Every structure is written in C-alpha cells, then in structure tokens.
Amino acid sequence: MSNLQKEDFSKWYLQTIQKADLMDYSPVRGCIIFKPDGYELWEHIQEDFNKFLRSEDIRNVYFPMLIPKHFLEKEEEHVEGFAPELPWLTRVGDEELEEPYALRPTSETLIGDAFSNWINSYRDLPLEINQWANVFRWEKKTMPFLRTSEFLWQEGHTAHETEENARARTMSALEAYADLIENTLAIPVYRGQKTPSERFAGAVDTYSVEAMMRDGKAVQAGTSHYLGNNFAQAFDIKFLNRNNEHEHVYTTSWGISTRLIGSLIMVHGDEKGLVMPPKVAPTQxxxxxxxxxxxxxxxxxxxxxxxxxxxxxxxxxxxxxxxxxxxxxxxxxxxxxxxxxxxxxxxxxxxxxxxxxxxxxxxxxxxxxxxxxxxxxxxMDVMQKRLYESAAARYKENEHYDIDTLDQLKEHIAKSKEEGEVPGFVLIGWDGTEETEAKIKEETGFTTRNIPFNPPVEKEVDIVSGKPAKHTVWIARAY
Amino acid sequence: MSNLQKEDFSKWYLQTIQKADLMDYSPVRGCIIFKPDGYELWEHIQEDFNKFLRSEDIRNVYFPMLIPKHFLEKEEEHVEGFAPELPWLTRVGDEELEEPYALRPTSETLIGDAFSNWINSYRDLPLEINQWANVFRWEKKTMPFLRTSEFLWQEGHTAHETEENARARTMSALEAYADLIENTLAIPVYRGQKTPSERFAGAVDTYSVEAMMRDGKAVQAGTSHYLGNNFAQAFDIKFLNRNNEHEHVYTTSWGISTRLIGSLIMVHGDEKGLVMPPKVAPTQxxxxxxxxxxxxxxxxxxxxxxxxxxxxxxxxxxxxxxxxxxxxxxxxxxxxxxxxxxxxxxxxxxxxxxxxxxxxxxxxxxxxxxxxxxxxxxxMDVMQKRLYESAAARYKENEHYDIDTLDQLKEHIAKSKEEGEVPGFVLIGWDGTEETEAKIKEETGFTTRNIPFNPPVEKEVDIVSGKPAKHTVWIARAY
CATH class of the missing domain: 3.40.50.800 (Anticodon-binding domain)
Structure with missing residues (x-):
C-alpha cells in the first residue's frame, strides 16, 4: 500500500474516486453523481447479473417508487427497521397529500401486495421477479458509493410453494452474488449467515457475502433473505395448494447495489490509483x-x-x-x-x-x-485471475483465528495500529447472545459480519462470556 | 378495426394491456406496475438507443433524483412550467427538512449545475451525457404507459461551443428518435418543430416526432430541445473560447419515455390483441x-x-x-x-x-x-416492414390537407363521427398567433402537433383568422 493508503485510507479513497473521474459530489445531501466511468461499472454488473436472471427465467419488472404509508406499516418489524431513515413525499404543487408516500427503501410491501393479487394456486408458483431501481435510505453518515442517501440496486423477489423451495432460492441467489463478485469483480467473499441482530427487517434468516477492503474493514457486498411467511401474512398472499387448501406462500428477497463499485476500488486500488478488473473496466x-x-x-x-x-x-x-x-x-x-x-x-x-x-x-x-x-x-484473462489471487492472499494475511478473549482482541487491535497493520477479520466463538455482540461493538467497534458456512476453524468459547460457543463468527470493522 | 376498437378505443386499450399482462394498476396514484412483458419492451428500446449513444460517444451517467427547491427556481420559465405537478419531499423520519426537494420532472437544473463545474475551456466541449431514470409529473389525468405520475425515460444533455453545433445535435437526436421509432417499433413519425406555446419550459426551440394512433389521435413520441444560452445563463455555465474569452455554452436536451410502449400498442394492436413488431417482441x-x-x-x-x-x-x-x-x-x-x-x-x-x-x-x-x-x-424481417407499411398506409388515409376554415374542420369532425371514421391529422395554415391555437383547441379539442419539416402541401391561409399563413402545421387530438 502507498503511504496515503496506509496513513489515511478514507482520504486516499475519496481523492482517488474523484481524480479518476468516477463520481462527483452533488448539492443533494448524501447523494453523488455517477460520472460515465462510475456508471459504466454498474452497467457491466447489470449485464452480468441479467445473465443469471435470464438463465433462471427470473424476469425484470418495474414497480412504483412511492409506497403509501399504510403499506409500510403492515409488517411491523419492517417499518420499525426503516422508519428513521425514510424520506416522505407530503405535498404535490401546493397541495398537501391526505396520505404521505415514502420514497422506497426496498419494495417488499408493494410487491407483496401485487403478489397477493397475482397468486391464486400452486400453478402460479414459483413467482420470481427482479427490479433494477433507485432506493432511498437517509443515513446519518454517508460515503460515496458505499453509503449514499439514494443508491441504485437490484432487488429480487420470489414466492414459493414450500419453505424448502424458498430456502433453495435464497441460497442460489447468494451463490449467484458470490459468483459475480468473485469472478467478474475479482473480489473474494465470505459466505455466511447474519446474526439475528443484523438481519433484514422482516426476515426469518439473512445471508450475506462479505468482502475485505485493503484497510481490513468489511463491506457487506450482497444479502439474501428468507422471509418465511412474514410478508405473506402481512399482505395476505395465499395460494390453493396441491391438497386444495389455502396456504400462505414462502417468500425471499435479495439485493446487490452500487456499493459494489466502492468495494471494487477499495479492494484493488493502489498508490497509483484505481486498478480495474478487465471484465468490468470501462477502458480495457x-x-x-x-x-x-x-x-x-x-x-x-x-x-x-x-x-x-x-x-x-x-x-x-x-x-x-x-x-x-x-x-x-x-x-x-x-x-x-x-x-x-x-x-x-x-x-x-x-x-x-x-x-x-x-x-x-x-x-x-x-x-x-x-x-x-x-x-x-x-x-486480460490472466490479470483478472491475478487480481483475485492477490486479494485472496491479502485476505489470508489479515484473517485471525487465535483470538479467544476480548482483551486479546483489544491487544490485537492496538498492536495492529502500532505496527501500521490492519486489524482485519477475526474469527470468534459466540454464545448466540446480543450481549456479546453489543460488548464487542462498544469496546472495539467490531461487529459480527456473518456465521461462515465453512469456517477455517471451529471456535469453542464465547469471546466475551467465556461460555461454550454456539457459533463461529467473523467479526470486523465495517463500512 | 374491431368493434370495440372502433366503439371505445380507450376501453379496448385498457382491457388489452391488462389481459395481455403488460401492466397492472398500483395503489400509488397514477402509477402502474410494469409487468415482465411490458418492462421488456422498454429494455429493447434501451438496447437500441444505447447503440446510438455509443456510436456518438455519448456516455450514460446517473444524477440524484432529488432537486433542491432553489435550483428549480433558477430558470424562471422552467419552474413555472413544472410547478403545479411537482411532488415534494419535505420530511425525513420525523424531521422537517429546511429546504424541500422536488422529485425530478427532468434534470436540466442539476445537470446544468454540474456542467458549470465540469466545463472550463472549449477543450471540454462538446460535453454530452445521457441518463436513464425515473421521473415524476403529477398530472391530473393519467393513462397507463401514455401518461403516468412516475415514468421511465432517457434524457440526453449536451453542451457546445457554438449555436450551430448545439442545433446540429438537437436535430441528430431527433433523427435518432425517428430512426428508432420507425425502424425498431415500426411506427412512422411526423418530424417537425413545436409551436412556441407547446415548447419545453426553458427551451428556445422544441422539435418533436409525432405518431398517429389507430383512433387518429396523436402521441408526441419524442422531443428534442435547443436550449440556447437559457440554462447556461441560469447556471453560469461558461467556457474559455478559442479567442481566450469567457462565453456561455449552448445546450440541448432530448428525451423519449415509456409512453412509446403505449404508442406501440395503439398503433399496431387489433381486435385480437397486441401485435408486436418482431424486433421488440418479448416472445418472437x-x-x-x-x-x-x-x-x-x-x-x-x-x-x-x-x-x-x-x-x-x-x-x-x-x-x-x-x-x-x-x-x-x-x-x-x-x-x-x-x-x-x-x-x-x-x-x-x-x-x-x-x-x-x-x-x-x-x-x-x-x-x-x-x-x-x-x-x-x-x-420476421418481412413482418417488421409490413407493420410499418400498414401503419403508413393508415396514416395516409387519415391525413387531411383540404381544410381551410374552422367551420370546415368542425364539419370534418362531425362527419367523421357520423361515419365511424377517425378525424385524424389535419394540415392547416397558421398565422403564428396563440389566438388561433386557442380557438382551435376551444372549439374542436385539436391542438397543434408540429410544423413539419417537409409538409405534403403548403397552406396559404390561417384557418381561424383568414390572414396569410406563416406556417403549415399539423393539428390533431392528442394523448
């Protein structure tokens, strides 16, 4: 890494994306302008993911961007999760609206309502659609590409006859993300399950692929949610099953966004600037x-x-x-x-x-x-692989399996700082309690990333409580 | 035409697009859901127009959807034109914003501001970009695809050294629209200039391509605007010219939207349903x-x-x-x-x-x-041409050049109705006054479509005032 990359990674990032003409700031709070090279990266991601969608016969649609207030309120956890950061349309011309509309943070609610109209019998299932769209989450701290008030994303929404089928789609969408991010963006990812406190608002289970930036921090690069019957119950999405009984469908949703552009830069960039994987480079x-x-x-x-x-x-x-x-x-x-x-x-x-x-x-x-x-x-082919291998080697260097207590974690962080190294990803034992997660976050700023499907080692003891671990979990600082 | 097409064209249209599964209504006022076949039509239009953009090295970008209030107010005619139909974001979570944001009706203002930062010298010109985006115009009367509160479109924005260059781009964008609509959608168009009363708010000159639906009504299928220095002055977009002097740039903007999908259906559809031109058919x-x-x-x-x-x-x-x-x-x-x-x-x-x-x-x-x-x-190739020829023949049948007075126009309309024919497009002489346009509209509902570049005949006398005509103009009822 260059000096600036080492000394002040954020500063290096912000300078580089502007100098390399990927983006510009805008007069709209927390929103950026995607300049041609920045937007083209997104177009290549779209082309690539559309191939997956076509291969699975999942078709693109477009739903209204505005969501009536009472719709959002139908799934309780969902609205609670998003409420503080929702922008509201309250007025048109000079007229106040009777009911305000939220600018969509995600579309489970409108799509759930549509599904309840479109689905009658098991013959209508699975119903699988995808949408490329702009979404809004008015977050306090923003960072170009990685966290902006408005961003671009893809959201897949599917409904199934059985839990088994819905869970299979949840996992295959996650695998499609891993494939895109690893093969097209040359970024290795950690596949795993989110802990309950990091779940999508309204999901039964959330899975993620996580990537490690050059400064050792994590980016949640894609998520896939098994929603069970939660939205089916909230929006009354029922079907006549093969036994001629009415039953709620099982739904999933999954998304990747323009934050992948930020990850691309933070994983491959060096002291001279951007390093574009050949498959997505605007100028190859x-x-x-x-x-x-x-x-x-x-x-x-x-x-x-x-x-x-x-x-x-x-x-x-x-x-x-x-x-x-x-x-x-x-x-x-x-x-x-x-x-x-x-x-x-x-x-x-x-x-x-x-x-x-x-x-x-x-x-x-x-x-x-x-x-x-x-x-x-x-x-180009060799370079694409070389970038992946080089990132994978860096991941390995910055993974730590031998930290068993909170004190050891703090020591590790202090030592990393002293030696100008990154603290990276730490694999810990976890007893499954929110108390452990809260304590780690409070004392170190690290958060649980995911419970890996295939951990390199199994940890036996919770890092905070010392109790037997129920899970082995990756923790890291995150964007 | 089928009986329903003849008897109640709107009813036929609304039934057909729903039964053919192109769209569904939504709980959001005036907004529709684009179902897979409906959205795919838009994707094929995008692919096609992206080819034109690439061939001209006009690159895609993405600007924020929200426009600060004071930005919209910088170009006076512009804000006046759009004010009544602007939706406003006034609140985030529980907090009122100090300055509201409009949901973009079009992006000249934000892009003008960016251009003023990006352009310094003639070496930066021309600066030509395009955006695919959702836009909002809260119109009183809506019609699926043709006029919806939210719609999808493409907006090209360019800045040039000279009026000549800007006018050349205005015309080449219009020609690209004509090419796409005629060759890809098999819809013949009327190329011409809009009258001042029908100009884009803030433009010096607006040009359009207009299409004739099966019921004889017009759809404005694409528009291209020469904006002169209007936005350059409002947003202070200056460049150092070849004589080392600071000068305002000349800008253009141009757009086509998802209303093309509505036109496609209304031009080719028959009593049995949709007729898809092979080039864009979701199922060929x-x-x-x-x-x-x-x-x-x-x-x-x-x-x-x-x-x-x-x-x-x-x-x-x-x-x-x-x-x-x-x-x-x-x-x-x-x-x-x-x-x-x-x-x-x-x-x-x-x-x-x-x-x-x-x-x-x-x-x-x-x-x-x-x-x-x-x-x-x-x-498929032959069918594509056959659909075009068949529409062109219908256009010819429904064009009228021999109407010289308002009484004759009213007679023509009454007679058409009596005989179950469509009143179609009427070519008239116009003295260039708004009074004539207002009178025609008031008495017949016809509006000026455009001043054709190559009128089939030149009309000598204004249809209302009887004064010498300054222009020959197409008038029709319009969606």
Missing part, C-alpha cells in the same frame, strides 16, 4: 502514441486501425491523442486503472510491434502486432 | 404442441430441441406446454401479440415439418424443419 485497453507521433501521421493511423480491430472483437479500447506528454498520459491512465496500456511510436511502427504494460505489473513487454489480439485476450 | 416465436402430444413425448422433445437451436441464434422463443387446448393457446398468444406461432403435432413430426402462422396474416404455411431457421429470419 488504452492506446498511447509516443515519440514524435504528431509529425508522423502513420502512427495515429495505425492506432486507429488497431482500435477498430480490437473493438470489433468486443474490447473497450480508447486512444489518448491529447497533447499531453506520454508520461502524463501514463499516470492518468494508471490513475483510471485501465488494465492494459499499449505504447506505440516510430520505432514500433518500423518493427511492426507495440510495447505493452499491464496496470498491476512493473515490467513492459514488446509484442509483435500480429500476435497482439491473442496476447491481449490472454493477458 | 411461440411453439405450440398440437394433437395428442402428451401421449407422444417425441413431440415436446423436438420442440425443446428447436427452442434451443433458435435461442442459440438469439431469438426469443417460448414453448406453451400448459394443459390448455390448442385453440385457447392460439388466442392467448394472439392476445400477447407474438409475431410467429409454430404448431407442431404427430403428423408434423412424421413429415419433418411445422405449421407457421404469422400474427398479422390469416393464412398458415407448412414449412420443412430444415428450412425453418431461414424462414423465420425472413418472415
């Missing part, structure tokens, strides 16, 4: 003319020809033909995180070759123009 | 097993094989393997407007053939399985 290949290229039009001509060839292959390729110096351009495109830089000057023209520099490697390579297409495909 | 090919197919598994197997082959070619293909009768299924898929129906039974299996029925033709054809792929590609 940047072509930079070098030497006295303005005097020799054949150089730019050749680059344009190359750009056209590569674009025809589906690659995202740009040429930087500004008047800036090559050195300036190299820095600029390293800041933006373009995976592959191609330098091309008079000598390269003569020798029918280019010079290639990968964003995450130090050395340059000379490649014959005839071999370039194959080289690029291979190099 | 519906495969229906016929005869005693449940007893002969080879039939369904063959259809599944066929589905896989056609899907691999990029076609959207479904099999209807429900227990309903073939006749029921035929009606169902005609209602949904699937362009191509394939029937397949025991005899077809034996003869290695299928029976094909196009949605808009009466006859069936028998096609050898070996020729089917090529047949489908060709048939």
């Amino acid at each position: 290949v940047i072509l930079i003319p070098v030497g006295p290229w303005q005097k020799n039009p054949a150089i730019l001509d050749k680059l344009k020809e190359l750009q056209a060839t590569l674009r025809a292959k589906g690659l995202r390729v740009r040429i930087d033909e500004t008047d800036n110096s090559p050195g300036y351009k190299f820095n600029e495109w390293e800041l933006k995180g373009a995976p592959l830089r191609i330098e091309f000057g008079p000598r390269d023209l003569e020798n029918n070759q280019v010079v290639v520099k990968m964003r995450d490697l130090d050395d340059k390579e000379t490649v014959a123009l005839d071999d370039l297409e194959a080289y690029i495909t291979e190099a | 090919v519906i495969l229906i097993p016929v005869g005693p197919w449940q007893k002969n598994p080879a039939i369904l197997d063959k259809l599944k094989e066929l589905q896989a082959t056609l899907r691999a070619k990029g076609l959207r293909v479904r099999i209807d393997e429900t227990d309903n009768s073939p006749g029921y299924k035929f009606n169902e898929w005609e209602l949904k407007g699937a362009p191509l129906r394939i029937e397949f039974g025991p005899r077809d299996l034996e003869n290695n053939q299928v029976v094909v029925k196009m949605r808009d033709l009466d006859d069936k054809e028998t096609v050898a399985l070996d020729d089917l792929e090529a047949y489908i590609t060709e048939a």
Whole structure:
C-alpha cells in the first residue's frame, strides 16, 4: 500500500474516486453523481447479473417508487427497521397529500401486495421477479458509493410453494452474488449467515457475502433473505395448494447495489490509483502514441486501425491523442486503472510491434502486432485471475483465528495500529447472545459480519462470556 | 378495426394491456406496475438507443433524483412550467427538512449545475451525457404507459461551443428518435418543430416526432430541445473560447419515455390483441404442441430441441406446454401479440415439418424443419416492414390537407363521427398567433402537433383568422 493508503485510507479513497473521474459530489445531501466511468461499472454488473436472471427465467419488472404509508406499516418489524431513515413525499404543487408516500427503501410491501393479487394456486408458483431501481435510505453518515442517501440496486423477489423451495432460492441467489463478485469483480467473499441482530427487517434468516477492503474493514457486498411467511401474512398472499387448501406462500428477497463499485476500488486500488478488473473496466485497453507521433501521421493511423480491430472483437479500447506528454498520459491512465496500456511510436511502427504494460505489473513487454489480439485476450484473462489471487492472499494475511478473549482482541487491535497493520477479520466463538455482540461493538467497534458456512476453524468459547460457543463468527470493522 | 376498437378505443386499450399482462394498476396514484412483458419492451428500446449513444460517444451517467427547491427556481420559465405537478419531499423520519426537494420532472437544473463545474475551456466541449431514470409529473389525468405520475425515460444533455453545433445535435437526436421509432417499433413519425406555446419550459426551440394512433389521435413520441444560452445563463455555465474569452455554452436536451410502449400498442394492436413488431417482441416465436402430444413425448422433445437451436441464434422463443387446448393457446398468444406461432403435432413430426402462422396474416404455411431457421429470419424481417407499411398506409388515409376554415374542420369532425371514421391529422395554415391555437383547441379539442419539416402541401391561409399563413402545421387530438 502507498503511504496515503496506509496513513489515511478514507482520504486516499475519496481523492482517488474523484481524480479518476468516477463520481462527483452533488448539492443533494448524501447523494453523488455517477460520472460515465462510475456508471459504466454498474452497467457491466447489470449485464452480468441479467445473465443469471435470464438463465433462471427470473424476469425484470418495474414497480412504483412511492409506497403509501399504510403499506409500510403492515409488517411491523419492517417499518420499525426503516422508519428513521425514510424520506416522505407530503405535498404535490401546493397541495398537501391526505396520505404521505415514502420514497422506497426496498419494495417488499408493494410487491407483496401485487403478489397477493397475482397468486391464486400452486400453478402460479414459483413467482420470481427482479427490479433494477433507485432506493432511498437517509443515513446519518454517508460515503460515496458505499453509503449514499439514494443508491441504485437490484432487488429480487420470489414466492414459493414450500419453505424448502424458498430456502433453495435464497441460497442460489447468494451463490449467484458470490459468483459475480468473485469472478467478474475479482473480489473474494465470505459466505455466511447474519446474526439475528443484523438481519433484514422482516426476515426469518439473512445471508450475506462479505468482502475485505485493503484497510481490513468489511463491506457487506450482497444479502439474501428468507422471509418465511412474514410478508405473506402481512399482505395476505395465499395460494390453493396441491391438497386444495389455502396456504400462505414462502417468500425471499435479495439485493446487490452500487456499493459494489466502492468495494471494487477499495479492494484493488493502489498508490497509483484505481486498478480495474478487465471484465468490468470501462477502458480495457488504452492506446498511447509516443515519440514524435504528431509529425508522423502513420502512427495515429495505425492506432486507429488497431482500435477498430480490437473493438470489433468486443474490447473497450480508447486512444489518448491529447497533447499531453506520454508520461502524463501514463499516470492518468494508471490513475483510471485501465488494465492494459499499449505504447506505440516510430520505432514500433518500423518493427511492426507495440510495447505493452499491464496496470498491476512493473515490467513492459514488446509484442509483435500480429500476435497482439491473442496476447491481449490472454493477458486480460490472466490479470483478472491475478487480481483475485492477490486479494485472496491479502485476505489470508489479515484473517485471525487465535483470538479467544476480548482483551486479546483489544491487544490485537492496538498492536495492529502500532505496527501500521490492519486489524482485519477475526474469527470468534459466540454464545448466540446480543450481549456479546453489543460488548464487542462498544469496546472495539467490531461487529459480527456473518456465521461462515465453512469456517477455517471451529471456535469453542464465547469471546466475551467465556461460555461454550454456539457459533463461529467473523467479526470486523465495517463500512 | 374491431368493434370495440372502433366503439371505445380507450376501453379496448385498457382491457388489452391488462389481459395481455403488460401492466397492472398500483395503489400509488397514477402509477402502474410494469409487468415482465411490458418492462421488456422498454429494455429493447434501451438496447437500441444505447447503440446510438455509443456510436456518438455519448456516455450514460446517473444524477440524484432529488432537486433542491432553489435550483428549480433558477430558470424562471422552467419552474413555472413544472410547478403545479411537482411532488415534494419535505420530511425525513420525523424531521422537517429546511429546504424541500422536488422529485425530478427532468434534470436540466442539476445537470446544468454540474456542467458549470465540469466545463472550463472549449477543450471540454462538446460535453454530452445521457441518463436513464425515473421521473415524476403529477398530472391530473393519467393513462397507463401514455401518461403516468412516475415514468421511465432517457434524457440526453449536451453542451457546445457554438449555436450551430448545439442545433446540429438537437436535430441528430431527433433523427435518432425517428430512426428508432420507425425502424425498431415500426411506427412512422411526423418530424417537425413545436409551436412556441407547446415548447419545453426553458427551451428556445422544441422539435418533436409525432405518431398517429389507430383512433387518429396523436402521441408526441419524442422531443428534442435547443436550449440556447437559457440554462447556461441560469447556471453560469461558461467556457474559455478559442479567442481566450469567457462565453456561455449552448445546450440541448432530448428525451423519449415509456409512453412509446403505449404508442406501440395503439398503433399496431387489433381486435385480437397486441401485435408486436418482431424486433421488440418479448416472445418472437411461440411453439405450440398440437394433437395428442402428451401421449407422444417425441413431440415436446423436438420442440425443446428447436427452442434451443433458435435461442442459440438469439431469438426469443417460448414453448406453451400448459394443459390448455390448442385453440385457447392460439388466442392467448394472439392476445400477447407474438409475431410467429409454430404448431407442431404427430403428423408434423412424421413429415419433418411445422405449421407457421404469422400474427398479422390469416393464412398458415407448412414449412420443412430444415428450412425453418431461414424462414423465420425472413418472415420476421418481412413482418417488421409490413407493420410499418400498414401503419403508413393508415396514416395516409387519415391525413387531411383540404381544410381551410374552422367551420370546415368542425364539419370534418362531425362527419367523421357520423361515419365511424377517425378525424385524424389535419394540415392547416397558421398565422403564428396563440389566438388561433386557442380557438382551435376551444372549439374542436385539436391542438397543434408540429410544423413539419417537409409538409405534403403548403397552406396559404390561417384557418381561424383568414390572414396569410406563416406556417403549415399539423393539428390533431392528442394523448
């Protein structure tokens, strides 16, 4: 990590995303402007997840953004969970509305109501839909991409005949998230179950995939909820089952959001700026003319020809033909995180070759123009895997299994600080009580991330109470 | 047209879109639920228009949905135009906000403010961006897809060095709309300029493409605005020009919305239901097993094989393997407007053939399985053109050039009603005064649609005042 990354990770993050032109601040409290490169990252995430949805025949829909007040109040835990951060539409033109509308924080309520109209018999099940939409949660502390008052997300909503089917969908959605985040964003994730205190408001069980940022803090990267009959009861979603009896459906919901963009930056970025995984990079290949290229039009001509060839292959390729110096351009495109830089000057023209520099490697390579297409495909593929492996290795370094008491945890945190290391993820034993969670949070700022499906070791004793552990849990500081 | 289409076109429309499962009503005033087939139409429109944007290097962004009150007030005409239908966010949780936020009706103001930060010199120009977003206009009368309190749209915003460049973009965006609507949606459009009274609030000039529905009424299908320096002055968007002087930029904005979905239905639909142009149909090919197919598994197997082959070619293909009768299924898929129906039974299996029925033709054809792929590609292509030609022919029948006075117009309307015909589009002479527009509207409900770039004839005399006409204008009743 660079000095600034080590000394003040938040500052590094905020500087980098602005300098790299991913976003800008806006005059709206806690809301950002997604600039073209920032928004394009979201578009690639959408394309990728839409493939999963299509493969499962889960179709996209669009529901109204406004939720009547009495709808939100139907599921008690749900409204309690969201109430403090709900923005309210109370007036149109000069007229006060009789009943205010909330700007949606999530859509279980409106969709539950629709499901109750659309579902009659087991033949209508499963009913599975997805929505790409903007949502609002007016949180006190905001952070670009990671926590904003308005954000973009996808919310899947499904209804099933049986608990078993609903639980299977809950898990397959979680696995689809893990797949997208690991393979497309090159970010390893921790799969597991949330503790009851961290559950979605209204859920029976919440599962998450969690990622570790370079500063050792966690980001909850995606969640999938088994909602049992809770919303089915609140919205009277019944079906005639195979025994000709009326029964409540079992529902699920699951979401990922534009906070994935923040995670991407915080996992891969380095002292020079962003490092974009090739699969989602807005500019995968940047072509930079070098030497006295303005005097020799054949150089730019050749680059344009190359750009056209590569674009025809589906690659995202740009040429930087500004008047800036090559050195300036190299820095600029390293800041933006373009995976592959191609330098091309008079000598390269003569020798029918280019010079290639990968964003995450130090050395340059000379490649014959005839071999370039194959080289690029291979190099991007290898870089995508390298970024994943590099993050996975960092995860391993920052995981701690040998902390058994709160004092040890505090020592670990103090020592990390002293040595300029990150405290990372700590695996603890937990007796299942909220008291333990509260105590850890109060004394260290760490929170439970999830109960991993496959913990690297099983912890025997609760870190606070010393009682026998019911679960082995990841804890960390979190965004 | 069917009887219901003729007798009560609105009723036909509302019944058809619900029965065909494109939408449902919602508990939110004037807002609809876009069901999968309805939303997918929008997705195909998005894919298509994104191609235009990419070809012009106009990139997608996302701005906050909320607009601070004082921002909206900076452009006087703009706020006046939108004020009565603006929904206001005034409260978060239990706290009243110091300054309310409007739910965006359009984003010139927030984007203008950002442009003033992003633009410094002519080197930053043109600056061209696009946003796909939800917008709000709380209109008194609503109609599914065509006019809803919340709708989905695309808004392009550009800033230029010169009036000439800005006007060129205004026109090229309009032409891109015409291209999409004519070629992808198979809906012919009338290109022209809006009269000042119908201009976008804050624009110097507004241009539109207008479409004619089966009932002869108009839908404004897309608009493109030349905004001159109006927003540049209101938001202080200045640049250092090539003479080293500070100057205001010239801006444009342009939009199409989910009302295109309504137009699609009202232009192509017939007594049996929707008729989907092949390019955007959610189901392009519906495969229906016929005869005693449940007893002969080879039939369904063959259809599944066929589905896989056609899907691999990029076609959207479904099999209807429900227990309903073939006749029921035929009606169902005609209602949904699937362009191509394939029937397949025991005899077809034996003869290695299928029976094909196009949605808009009466006859069936028998096609050898070996020729089917090529047949489908060709048939869809021909149907796409046929729908366009058929709409264009209907337009011609319902255009009227020979009406010179208000009395003649009233007679024409009365006669149309008597004969069960639609009054359609009427080309009139206009002296350029608002008085004429107001009088026409008051007496007939017709409004000016646009001043066509290439009128079929030039009208010499104003229809109301009898004074020399300054313009030849299309008028019609409009949604």
